[in-house]
Amino acid sequence: MNIYLEIFTSFAKIGAFTIGGGYAMIPLIQKEVVERKGWLTKDEFIDYLAISQSAPGILAINISIFVGEKLKGIKGSVIASLGSALPSFVMILVIAIFFQNYKDNETVIKIFTGIRPAVVALIAVPFLTLSKSASLNRYTAIIPVIAIVLIAFMGVSPIWLILSGAILGLFYHFISAKR
């Protein structure tokens, strides 16, 4: 099979069958790319994953671009990311078009009235689980509190908080390096 077609179908398969976002995709990507296709060694995959997690953007797209680039340069990276984005793009587009027509339907309204508070709970939970694993101390624990006040209650863009956090991290790095 043509290598570009092979890259595309591999990533489209992963994109089409992982429900629940980026982290759910990782084991599938590993299985396909490392075990089935042998495109990367396991160590390479772990490196790529670490870098993709620290780079900005969507994790699954980042890994796709990375793997595609390794295989076939820029063209490969375009094909790979297109493959992983296309299934959800098509599916959501169809849903968006349908939803536009059915959002005033009584049954749909009832169902979503039930779903909405559950979604809020589903976002509150990762906050708690991540807080436990973030190993905050007395001083760093104030950072999320400040972020919450500024973003949720004062309408400040999260972008400013992310930039400030990065600057703070660098500042701390220089101070502790000087000592």
Place this chain on the structure above:
Amino acid sequence: MIYLQLFITFFKIGLFTFGGGYAMISLIQNEVVVNHKWIDPATFTDIIALSQMTPGPIGINSATYVGYTVSGSVWGSALATFAVCLPSFIIILLIALLYKQFKSNRWFEAALKGVKPVILGLIASAAILLVTPDNFIDWKSWAIFAGAFVFSFWGKQNPIKIILASGLLGYLLY
């Protein structure tokens, strides 16, 4: 004009997303709901629910959905999705070029360490901003919230099951 705005907005979201999908919700919310008021908080909540239940990352899902709703066309949808991925392209291709140097870049690691606690604040803000009168219409909403919380946090239940169950409850209760 709306196309240019869509492009800039989702490019910005793609560029400043660190720490995964839940952190991204906060960025999308700030741009799309708070700043541009393209969609209301209730619709935004629906989009999150739909993207939890469908394949693919929430970043792609919401770009596609919002792009379509705002512009009313498939092109707007494609443009927003392209825009949210574009920063990744530029950055990952650069990293691939400088792979060896990047692997052990202390400055970058130091900066990321500072971003980590901020991510927590972003996720909490996203949840707080979704506590609106449209999402919580009565005590039954709060009961569903509490139930979903318990089943997800202590029960470690799959989000899809929780969304399906709460949808069923909504149908029966309202």
